[in-house]
Amino acid sequence: MDDGSDKVIIVEGTSDKRKVKPIIRESVEIICTNGTISFNRMDELIDQLSNRDVYILVDADEAGEKLRKQFKREFPDAEHLYIDRAYREVATSPSNHLASLLLSANIDIHTEFLEKRMNL
Helix, strand or coil, rough: CCCCCCCEEEEHHHHHHHHHHHCCCCCCCEECCCCCCCCCHHHHHHHHHHHEEEEEECCCCHHHHHHHHHHHHCCCCCCCCCCCCCCCCCCCCHHHHHHHHHHHHHCCCHHHHHHHCCCC
């Protein structure tokens, strides 16, 4: 499922992917774990994502933190992006918050999302 990009963002669900995808300008693969990840799937990801920049963007809740710990073990070089705890979920975070988070990780974004103060 490699789309040829060097960067990969791992999110929990498809609603997270739908929220993040339009903000990003460059070619970035977004992988959904659907909340949990099996050992087999983790092994596939380790093989698939070696030599790529991996970013972890999960919800600020117990399930997200559990997933984040798993990725810290398996992908020690991955960059972890943290949404503000007040928003709890990636999918419900304001677009401008996500845009500034992605920009701070050197991911090219559509800058109009930085100006928007509404939750799209």
